[in-house]
Amino acid sequence: MSLLQRACTRPRAQLKRSILQAAASRRHLTNNGFFQVSDEVREALNTNKPVVALETTIYTHGFPYPDNVALASLLESVVRVNGGVPATIGILDGVAHVGMSPEELIRLTESAGKSTTLKLSRRDLSYVCGLRLTNKRFNGGTTIAGTMLLAHLAGIRIFGTGGLGGVHRGAESSMDISADLTELGRTPVTVISSGCKSFLDIGRTLEYLETEGVGVGTFADGRKGDVDFPSFWARDSGVKSPTTIENERDAAAIIHAQHSLQIQSGLLFANPVPAESEIPREAMDSVIAEAIRQADASGASGKDNTPFILNKIKELTGGKSIPANGALIESNVRRAAIVAKELSVLEANQDGAQGSTTGYFTPVPTSPISSSANTPIETPPSSPEAPLITASSDPPPVDIIVAGALAVDFSCDYAPLSGSSSKTDPAPHTSNPAVITQTLGGVAHNIAKAAHYLGSNVLLCSAIGDDLSGRAALSQLQTEGMQSDGIKMLPLPERTAQYVAVNNANKDLTLAMADMSILESSTPESIQSTWLSNFSEHSTKPKIVVVDANWSAPTLQAWLHYGRSINAYTVFEPVSTAKSTRLLTPTSSQTQPQNENIYPTHLADLATPNTHELLALHNTADTLSLFASPQWFRIIDAIGIPSSGLRTRLTQTLGPALVDEGIPQQSIKLLPFIPTILTKLGARGVLLTRLLLPDDPLLSDGEAARYVLARNGNGDGIVGGLYVRVFPVEEVVRPEEVVSVNGIGDTFLGAVVSGLVGGGAVQDVLGLAQRAAGLTLRCGESVSREVRGLRGELERGGMEGLPYPFMVDYS
Structure with a gap:
């Protein structure tokens, strides 16, 4: 339009231009009681960013919950990956929304199938919006006609x-x-x-x-x-x-x-x-032809005709x-x-x-060549700090491999009403009011994302299903700028992992449900053929291998064997009390697992349990009689614990509360299996319990002397001593500042391994890791984007800070 208008310079032409522009602007409604355009969409329209409208009938009348949530997430991610801003359009409580937040999308999608959730065309909009004034509240998915009208009113x-x-x-x-x-x-x-x-x-x-x-x-x-x-x-x-x-x-x-x-x-x-x-x-x-015949026979007409026929086609094609x-x-x-x-x-x-x-944003132009649906589309980086890396035959260098769960996470935060009997905890056996958010998560994903934000070269290795959730997860992973080479899509009936966390009003976890069967059904043979053989072909030699406990016990241990076989530093994230014991669980190939998994032939160099997971590991080792083996006694004797025991020294160093709970005692007993244990104590900080090598500089460091609670006395040269220290939280986050507790432990571990790969010693990176966890605690994401601001605190170097591993021949 500007070319035609600028060619006409006479006053009448300028007046006509003003009239045309005014007429056009009248169609672009401002926000009011019936019509709301999100801040993101308004900003995009005002700065000439590409905006794509998306309908919602497909979510309310096409796909069931929660598949519709996954589809919504996927389609918005597709728009963002390709340089646009998604404007999902629908009706919530009688208000037309152009651009919906994740919370609003979940509210709409979970209302699918309810009598108050309608299929809305142009003719229906004034009805559902008008009745809001009489306290009749409707939700609705907009059809193509309804979406077109509302998109045009917004200027899309x-x-x-x-x-x-x-x-x-x-x-x-x-x-x-x-x-x-x-x-x-x-x-x-x-x-x-x-x-x-x-x-x-x-x-x-x-x-x-x-x-x-x-x-x-x-x-x-x-x-x-x-x-x-x-x-x-x-x-x-x-x-x-x-x-x-x-x-x-x-x-x-x-x-x-x-x-x-x-x-x-x-x-x-x-x-x-x-x-x-x-x-x-x-x-x-x-x-x-058969579907139409059945529709005619049943009398399905008008707006009921299309859903009826589509359902019949689904049945007749076997899905x-x-x-x-x-x-x-x-x-x-x-x-x-x-x-x-x-x-x-x-x-x-x-x-x-x-x-x-x-001052408009100018997107990067694409090639004039048509983009076939079969051709991967290259897009500009999502941010200067997170370059988009897609799968290739020549993968980039990798410092850290993280193997484990990539999942779609749902966080349900209890939001009590004024008349609720409990102001803190949701009531069992009934529906509770909540704020529900959806994010891309999974323990391994969160760890990898935190390390990625801190500048490490990370490869996430996980499996997804060939379903809506899986495609949404893969698209979002690429949006985050992370490598996707290690993500393998498995055919149906495998399902992409999902995790649902129910939190109380203080954002503390009350109950969690996890479907990680896609990893638990794996075998050592399958990971060898799917991942490890490819690593060998491409000479992928990471410095650190992190494995979470969502794998089956044999597969988990196979991942750790792989890490030790390439002389990488191996890290174990226990995930939960039930899964934490998989590290010590005997497998069919182990006749004497206690002899094979004891220092220096241990599988995991470091683990990050919470107090519940630590207890589960301790009790499992006790049940399996691992504390009675000669190999275990040899390491305990080498530590140099005095005959009078360590209780007095532990109490002086850590305080009586932890000692009375038995936490440091449990971790010390587990050191022959895991030579470095970081026990997460919540608001009390982190307990570091660690075997020291005979030449560890901490043994001669005067400032560290108060934390070296035992020194080797038998001269066998396997262990130099015992280091035990609590690292208090640098800043306690006030309850009102807590947004979500989900992902803070994963963020912590991601920062730890990023610090280690940069050359820091374990005790030197914990402050950074706690600050990173605090940032996630204050945001609604699984890993706070503000973690990137800590990148400058890392010193890039070698692996001098790592006391392990040893080269071990498992052949």
Whole structure:
């Protein structure tokens, strides 16, 4: 529009321009009691960032909870990964939201299936918003028509979705025509979809769109000449597309011209389903015919017709239509984000050519080559500090491997109402009011993310399922700028790991539920073929290997064997009381596990239990009679504990409370199996219990003398002494500052290993690790982004601070 306007310099032309701009701005509503645009979306629109509208009917009336949450997270991540800002649109309590927070999305998705959650087109918006004034509160998922209208009112021009409604078969007598088509005829928003549902009359749908003045084109996807308009599950429909669009840059140019010409109708760009997910048209024809027959027989019409037919198609295809649905909407949203980015680039360049300079953000332009759904899309880094690294045949160097859980985390924080009987703890056996947030988590992911934020070269090794949660997790991992080479997608029926934490009003954990079966079903043979053989091929030799206890006992121990076999420093994160004992659990290949896992042939150089996990480890060792073996006594004797015992010295050094609880005594007894133990004491800090080597500098350090509670006296040269010290929390976080306790222990360990790989000694990195944990305690994420601010405190160097490992031959 600016080119036409600037070519006219007469006063009347300038006046006309002002009138046109004023008319356009009236359609972009400001926030009011019925309509709310999020701060992120408003900022993006005001600074020419690419914005993509997303509908919500697919969440409220398409996918069940919590699959709809995973899909919502995936699609927003797809937009962000490709340089855009997602604007998910829906209705909450009678208020239209353009751009929804994670909490708002969860509120909407978990309301799916309720009688107060409606499917909302243009005609329904005033009804649900108006009744809010009479205390009748509705939630709703917006259809394509409803989403287009609200997107236009906010000033958003591009909308990515699944399949368009259309003219139903037999519409010449039923007049069953989707409101999506008339909305396209009067609302200037570009819709990118996989055509219309294939059970519709595609030919008549295109005729109706022509009557409405809607421009229709289909992405060529590398094909030459005229192409078919797609039919949702199939790339071809037998009906030629009115026009063919070569690539996203061409699409952006068409949109720019449409708005510059003030054409007040929409555009429909069809994006064929990815070839690998296609269900051929021939295979679908008989299925669709049967589904329509059953819909007619049941009397399903109007807005009930499409859901009925889709459900029948799902049944008749044995569920094969569902993966195709997920693949095509993900592909459409990805393409919408790229088109939005190209449009921002084009308009920024047009403004620059006309001498109009602004402070607008200018996205990095993409290649003019069409981005096929089958081609990975390279995107700019998510931040200067977190470069995006994608899988490659030549992986970057790795200092730390973290093997364990990558999961979708749900945090449920109890939020008591004024009349609740308990102001602190949720009531059992009933529903409780809560604030629920969803993040990408998992113990190993959080550890790796913290170390990544601190500048370490980290490779996360985990498994995800071929499901919505898995694809969302992988997309988010790439958004975070972390290496994805170590993430393996396993076929169904494997499920991506999920973790649900229920916290009380003080944000302390009350109950947690975890589904980590995807790791627990692994075997040493499977990790050898999936991960370890690849490491050997690429000469991946990390300095530290961290393993969490979500693996099965044999697999956990196989990971640790691998770490010791390459002379890496091995770290064990116990995860929970039940899983912590897997380190000591005998496996089928171990006839005498107690002899194989005792210093110096121990598996884990360091572990980070809390007090409950420490007790579980201690009791398991006792049950297995590990404290009665000659090898264990040899190490205990070598420590040099006096015949009078250590209670007095422990009390003087640590205080009576810890000693009375037996915590340091338990950790000392476990040192032959884990030579360095960091026991997390909550607000009291961290207890470091550690075997010292005969030449450890701490043995001759005057300042460290008060923490060296025993010294070797038998001269056997295996152990130099015992170091025990509490590191108090540097700053106690007030209860009102606590946002979430989830992830603080993982953040702590991630900072510890990052400090160690940088050359720090264990006792020297704990202050940094505690500060990192405190930052996570104050935020709602599994690892606080502010951890990156601690990067300057790390000194990069060798591994001089590590007292272990020893080269061990396990052959």
